[in-house]
Amino acid sequence: MKRLFAILPAVGLSRRMGVPKLTLPWGDRLVIDRVLDALDLPAITARVLVTRSDNVPLVHAVARHPTVTLLQPDPPPAEMRHSVEAALREIERRFAPAPGDGWLLVPADHPLLDRTTIATLCEGWQTCDAPLLIPTFDGATGHPVVFRWDLATEVFQLPPGTGLNAISRRHAAESRQIPVANPGICEDLDTPADLARLRPEFPRASPPG
Secondary structure, eight states, rough: OEEEEEEEEOOOOTTTTOOOGSEEEEETTHHHHHHHHHHHOOEEEEEEEEEOTHHHHHHHHHSSSSTTEEEEOOOOOOHHHHHHHHHHHHHHHHOOOOTTTEEEEEEEEEOOOHHHHHHHHHHHHHHSSSEEEEEEEEEEEEEEEEEGEEEEEHTOOOOTTOTTHHHHHHGGOOOEEEOOOGGGGGOOSSSSSHHHGGGGGGGTTOOOO
């Protein structure tokens, strides 16, 4: 069995939302609870979330998930790729992954992700010989993307100012797509309009402010 490790970069300041979006109510829980719960599967060896030390509400929320590894680099990562690098180093230190293992890049602001979707990706990865496994819904690509572990080396070699999309583009011809039944793979939560649009799925969720 190939191991999988989930990486959640969560150092953003939620400027477009106007309030910290990951600790917004979503149904009877919070946005971050829903995402972490979706990843709580036996097929995922570890979940690593990277955030700022001053994001106290998020730190407290993650503490309710005792099996999640919380990283708070000092200084805070300037870019998402730096958050990913911190998580990759921690996973390497603790688990020494094999080259064929994988890591999921999981945007923490995708509250419509569910365990069925993640389980589909986990199962697909066991028979995948491609460097990337990308979920699709109705032909549109989404998140989370699974990267083969040996691509971690390429993350550390990216030039300054270059994002992880450069790796996806470099290996686009070799990547594999896997259809899933959840349109939420394409839905992120950035603005109050996003919250209002997605909220009908969970009527008890409250808008910011």
